[in-house]
Amino acid sequence: MKTAIETHNLTVAYNRRPVLWDIDFQIPEGQLIGVLGPNGSGKTTLLKSLMGLVQPSSGYVRLFGQSLDEVRSRISYVPQRESVDWDFPISVREVAVMGRYRKHKLLGRLNKEDHRLADEALEKVGMLSFADRQIAQLSGGQQQRVFVARALAQQADLYLMDEPFAGVDAASEEAILSLLKEMKQAGKTVLIVHHDLHTAHQFFDWMVLLNTRLIKCGPTSSVFTADYLKQAYGGQLTILSQVSDLVKARDFPIRERSFKDQPK
Amino acid sequence: MSDFFTFSDPNVRLVTAGTILLGISAAIVGTFTFLRKRALVGDAIAHAILPGVCLSFMITGEKHPAYLLVGAVLAGWLSLLVMDYLSSRTKLSTDTAIGAVLSVFFGAGILLLTSIQHSGSANQAGLDQFLFGKAAAMTQRDIWVFSGVAVVLLGLVLAFFRSFKLISFDPAFAKSIGLPVRRLEFLLSTITVLAVATGIQAVGVVLMAALLITPAAAARFWTDRIQVMILLAAAFGLLSGLFGSWISYTAPSMPTGPWIVVLLSMIAVVSVVVAPKRGIWARLRLQRSNARKIRQENILKAFYGIGEAADAPVATVAVDMLRQQRPFEDIALQLGLRELVKKGLLHKHKPGSYALTPTGLQESRRVVRLHRLWELYLTERMNYAADHVHNTAEAIEHVITPEVEAALLRELDHPILDPHDAVIPYQNPSKPSAS
Ligand SMILES: Nc1ncnc2c1ncn2[C@@H]1O[C@H](COP(=O)(O)OP(=O)(O)O)[C@@H](O)[C@H]1O
Ligand SMILES: [Mg+2]
Numbered sequence: 001m002k003t004a005i006e007t008h009n010l011t012v013a014y015n016r017r018p019v020l021w022d023i024d025f026q027i028p029e030g031q032l033i034g035v036l037g038p039n040g041s042g043k044t045t046l047l048k049s050l051m052g053l054v055q056p057s058s059g060y061v062r063l064f065g066q067s068l069d070e071v072r073s074r075i076s077y078v079p080q081r082e083s084v085d086w087d088f089p090i091s092v093r094e095v096a097v098m099g100r101y102r103k104h105k106l107l108g109r110l111n112k113e114d115h116r117l118a119d120e121a122l123e124k125v126g127m128l129s130f131a132d133r134q135i136a137q138l139s140g141g142q143q144q145r146v147f148v149a150r151a152l153a154q155q156a157d158l159y160l161m162d163e164p165f166a167g168v169d170a171a172s173e174e175a176i177l178s179l180l181k182e183m184k185q186a187g188k189t190v191l192i193v194h195h196d197l198h199t200a201h202q203f204f205d206w207m208v209l210l211n212t213r214l215i216k217c218g219p220t221s222s223v224f225t226a227d228y229l230k231q232a233y234g235g236q237l238t239i240l241s242q243v244s245d246l247v248k249a250r251d252f253p254i255r256e257r258s259f260k261d262q263p264k
Numbered sequence: 265m266s267d268f269f270t271f272s273d274p275n276v277r278l279v280t281a282g283t284i285l286l287g288i289s290a291a292i293v294g295t296f297t298f299l300r301k302r303a304l305v306g307d308a309i310a311h312a313i314l315p316g317v318c319l320s321f322m323i324t325g326e327k328h329p330a331y332l333l334v335g336a337v338l339a340g341w342l343s344l345l346v347m348d349y350l351s352s353r354t355k356l357s358t359d360t361a362i363g364a365v366l367s368v369f370f371g372a373g374i375l376l377l378t379s380i381q382h383s384g385s386a387n388q389a390g391l392d393q394f395l396f397g398k399a400a401a402m403t404q405r406d407i408w409v410f411s412g413v414a415v416v417l418l419g420l421v422l423a424f425f426r427s428f429k430l431i432s433f434d435p436a437f438a439k440s441i442g443l444p445v446r447r448l449e450f451l452l453s454t455i456t457v458l459a460v461a462t463g464i465q466a467v468g469v470v471l472m473a474a475l476l477i478t479p480a481a482a483a484r485f486w487t488d489r490i491q492v493m494i495l496l497a498a499a500f501g502l503l504s505g506l507f508g509s510w511i512s513y514t515a516p517s518m519p520t521g522p523w524i525v526v527l528l529s530m531i532a533v534v535s536v537v538v539a540p541k542r543g544i545w546a547r548l549r550l551q552r553s554n555a556r557k558i559r560q561e562n563i564l565k566a567f568y569g570i571g572e573a574a575d576a577p578v579a580t581v582a583v584d585m586l587r588q589q590r591p592f593e594d595i596a597l598q599l600g601l602r603e604l605v606k607k608g609l610l611h612k613h614k615p616g617s618y619a620l621t622p623t624g625l626q627e628s629r630r631v632v633r634l635h636r637l638w639e640l641y642l643t644e645r646m647n648y649a650a651d652h653v654h655n656t657a658e659a660i661e662h663v664i665t666p667e668v669e670a671a672l673l674r675e676l677d678h679p680i681l682d683p684h685d686a687v688i689p690y691q692n693p694s695k696p697s698a699s
Contacts, residue, residue, distance in 0.1 A: 051440045069442070077440035084434045088299065089490045098430055103442040107423055134488035154441070 001028035002064070004158055004189040005050065009059035012042070012049050018212070019045050023059070025217040027206060029157075032184050033191045034204035034220075038233050041211040043193040044080060047160050050191075051077045063158060073102075076156035078147050080163050086135050086143055093131040095146050096122050099153030114153075121152035126175050141172025148176055159183070159190045166195060177203070200224065268513045276513060282407035283399045283520065284505035286466045289414035291479035291501030292421055293459040295494050296452060298480035299432045303473065304359065305347065308366040310460045310472035312343030314373025317394055318380060329409040333461055340457030343369050370469070397468030397521035400512060410462040417455050417462075428452055429490060466505070467521035474525045475501070482532040485539035504528045558662050559600040564609065564628035565635070566590045567620050568689070580619045629689040635661040636682035637672045643683040644676065650683040 005027040012020040019042045027033055035043050048054045050061055052068045064071050076099070099121065100114035122128040125145040135143060144164055151159055164176055180203075183190055191208075194200055200207070207223040209215040215232045216223045271277040297306045316339025320331045343365050350361035377395075393401055402410070421428065430438045431448050439445045460472055467475050483496035508524035537544050566589040570581055583601070586592065592600075601618060604610040609624035620628060638657040642648040648656075664672070682688055 048436075051436075053436055053439055072442045075440075077437060079434065079436045079440075083436060085301075088433045089484065089488050089493050090429070090433065091489070094429075095433075098434070098437065101426065101430060101438075101441055101443065103444070106427055106443070110426075136488070150437075 001030070003027065003062075004029040004031075004064060005033075005191065006062045006065075007050075007059065008062075010046075010049060010056050010061065011058045012045050012054055013057045014045075018057070020049070020056075021213045023210075023214045025208060025214060027189070027191070027208070027217070029064075029189050030184065030187050031189055031206040032180060032204050033189070033206040033208060034200050035191060035193045035208045035210060036195075036197070036200055036232065037210035037215075039195075041232070043210055044162055046208075046210065047077070047162050047191075047193060050160055051075070074157040076151040076154040076159045078151045078159065078161040078164060081140065081144050081147060081166065083162075086138075088135065090135060091131065092122065092127060092133050092135060092138070092146050093118060095135060096127075096131075096149045096153055099150040117155065118149070118153045121149040122146075124152055124179060125149045139169060139172075140167045141169040144168050145172050145175055148179065152179075157188055159188060161190065162193045163195060164192060165199075197229070268510050276509075278404065278407050279400055279402060280506065280509040282402060282411050283466050283509050283524070284502050285411045285414045286399075286463050287475060287479075287501035287505035287524065288498045289417045289501075290459050290463040290472075290475045291497040292494055293417060293456055294476035295480040295483070295490075295497050296421075296428055296432055297456055298477050298484070299490070303477045303481075304362050305344075306456065306460065306476045307473035308347065308362045308369075309340045309343055309457055310464065310469050310476070311366045311373070312369035313339050313457075313461055313464065314394060314469050315339055315369055315376055316342075318373055318376035322376065322380060329406045333409070333413065333458070336461035336464075337454070337457050339369065340460065341454070344453055344457070373469075393468065394464055395468050395470060396519060397464060397466050397471070399466045399509065399520040402465055406465065410465050413458055413462050417459055420451070420455055424448065424451065466508075467524055471521055471525045474528060478525070478528040478532050479504075482528070482535040485535040485542045500528060500531050504531065554662070556600075556603065559596045560604055560607075560609075561627075561631045561662055562590065562592070563597065563600045563604060564620075564624065565631050566592075567610075567618075567624070568628040568632050571620075572686075580613045580617045583616045583618070626691065629691065631661060633689050634664045634669060636686060636688045637669070637676065637679070638664065639684070640676055640679055640682050640688075641672055653683065 003026050005025075007023050007025055010020060010023040011018055019040075023046070035046060037043050045054060049056050050063070050068075052061075061068065063075060068075070097110060097114060097118035100110055100118060119128060119131065122131055125148050127142060127145050127149060130138065130142065135146065138146065144166075148161070148164060151161070165173055168176070180190055180192075184205075192204070194203070201220055201224045204220050206218065207220050208217045209223050209228055209232045211232045211234075216228045267273075268276065271280065294306065297303060313336040316335035316337070317332050318335075319339075320335025321327060324331045347361050347365045350356050350364065351358040354361075356364070427438075427443060427448050430443065431445055431452070435445055435449075438448075456476075460476065463475050464472050479497035479500040480493065482500055483493045486496055487493050504524045504527040507527055508520045511523045512518045512520040535543070538546075540546050563586065566586045567581060569589050570585055583597070586597065601610065604624065605612050605618070609621055609627055611619045611621050611624075613619060635657045638660045639650075639653040642653040642656060643650050678690075679688060
């Protein structure tokens with residue numbers, strides 16, 4: 001198997017505070033890879049440094065054995081959904097077709113083929129019937145699907161997705177998941193930042209477990225063990241914190257009190 | 265008035281055309297400033313340009329528009345750099361950095377302006393017009409230069425429209441596909457500085473932010489399409505430029521710039537109030553129609569409840585019985601009853617006594633069904649306690665659409681009883697619909 005992603009002594013700091021520390025791993029092609037770790041463990045930062053969006057203080061990244069600039073057209077990046085303003089006045093189709101923008105066509109027009117590929121991508125995520133809607137009129141899950149469609153339109157070989165399942169409804173989760181399986185069958189490599197431990201071991205072939213430093217990288221069965229999880233999540237893995245995450249993620253009102261108050 | 269609009273006077277023609285062009289280019293460039301949430305930065309640039317303009321005059325001793333533009337652009341860039349540096353390299357927050365740059369640069373500009381005026385330079389007349397603008401005082405040469413710049417800006421925005429749209433919406437993605445985001449941002453900033461530098465001819469430094477941002481802000485209320493938004497913003501810029509010029513033509517003591525801004529503000533206020541969907545008026549109407557729906561559905565539910573308690577559809581119901589069923593407000597009850605009669609859901613027998621029509625009965629069953637389905641959903645799927653769900657369902661029952669109802673029915677598999685063991689009424693009472 002050839003290597004899709006490798007990092008060498010990758011260290012990234014914001015204002016001199018390291019959030020990734022000496023990360024060293026290799027991931028083979030054609031896998032579904034989950035990046036896991038608690039909040040603030042540097043998952044987003046890892047993706048951004050793979051994409052050259054943040055400058056590492058030391059170390060480097062290789063994609064398909066080459067530097068990012070040499071293989072950029074084969075890589076697709078799906079940012080965290082909250083990173084953009086969904087009230088922006090553009091339509092679903094306009095977002096999808098952004099996947100067809102190219103740096104050497106800064107001024108040129110998009111051609112028919114570009115529009116066809118964008119529509120095809122929307123069809124694949126089940127959003128073609130929404131193509132003319134403004135993006136603010138979509139649910140969170142639908143917005144996420146539009147982001148995935150934009151990535152599909154890029155026709156890349158390696159996909160880096162930041163939390164595509166966060167705050168997503170069941171239908172959207174299903175749509176994205178079946179798409180991921182399809183992509184894997186087509187030999188694509190997909191790296192996904194994921195926060196839900198319950199579903200993680202069903203989704204992924206390969207895992208990167210992170211908490212500022214690299215805890216473990218390897219096939220799911222060798223990484224997803226109580227021991228490594230404990231190293232990554234430490235004392236945070238209590239039921240209480242999971243519940244509070246759920247409340248936050250689904251925006252439940254907390255005024256209803258169906259549990260007895262827990263002693264501190 | 266007719267005098268002005270025939271444009272027979274070539275000078276009027278030229279000044280008006282120039283003012284309109286400046287307005288249009290500021291509005292179009294400003295659309296991106298607005299969408300990138302940089303309104304305050306636009307204001308700071310406008311103020312920061314003043315010292316550049318003054319310095320270029322002090323150095324060259326001339327009021328040639330090209331020199332003034334060079335000074336303006338240099339000062340504008342410098343202010344951008346300083347803002348960037350302050351907010352990224354120091355602990356100052358972004359708005360503090362913007363505020364600091366605005367006041368320091370503007371203060372320096374005023375200082376230079378004062379010293380120029382005291383130096384008694386013969387050529388200095390009109391420099392203070394940069395403060396509030398004076399379109400009518402533009403010379404032919406000024407107008408040609410500034411209009412030329414405005415046209416170039418429009419061309420650039422048109423050419424780079426797609427890229428500007430992307431870096432405004434999702435700069436990280438733009439960078440990930442290898443677009444030269446830094447250079448594009450620099451280009452957009454330069455275009456903004458130039459639009460501001462030319463726009464201050466019309467409205468002056470102090471009011472420039474209004475010329476830049478107000479058209480876009482007003483346009484946003486009318487549309488969800490960036491292309492339409494830009495055209496609308498341009499149209500607002502055009503209209504205000506045209507009528508601003510007209511007002512100062514008919515009443516020469518009236519300054520053009522402030523009038524342009526007043527007109528723009530009026531357009532913005534009208535947009536905020538009457539725009540479909542986003543406007544205050546539309547939102548009020550929506551709220552009123554919601555309130556109407558809620559009061560009608562609550563009355564229908566009371567009818568259903570009375571029938572349910574009597575264990576048989578009741579022929580006629582007196583208003584007092586409704587009040588016992590549910591504590592209605594008097595006015596709401598009277599209003600709701602009248603509306604329901606008008607919609608053909610109720611039938612008025614005699615004063616103070618009503619009966620459900622067949623459609624009214626179906627409608628009342630629907631509302632009760634939604635209420636009970638939602639209660640069941642909360643207890644079954646969300647693990648709420650049965651005695652906690654009633655109040656939530658009271659609100660949600662009015663919101664649930666037929667699609668959501670279908671989804672609920674599927675999810676709960678066409679249940680018979682709600683959490684309080686009351687029967688869930690289906691459309692066709694004898695056989696619960698199976699899908
Ligand atoms: N632009 C930034 N400037 C300063 N600190 C940042 C920035 N982005 C992220 N951080 C910090 O870096 C750490 C890692 O963040 P992130 O990579 O987003 O974590 P994750 O995605 O795993 O939640 C967090 O502590 C966060 O506060
Ligand atoms: Mg993150």
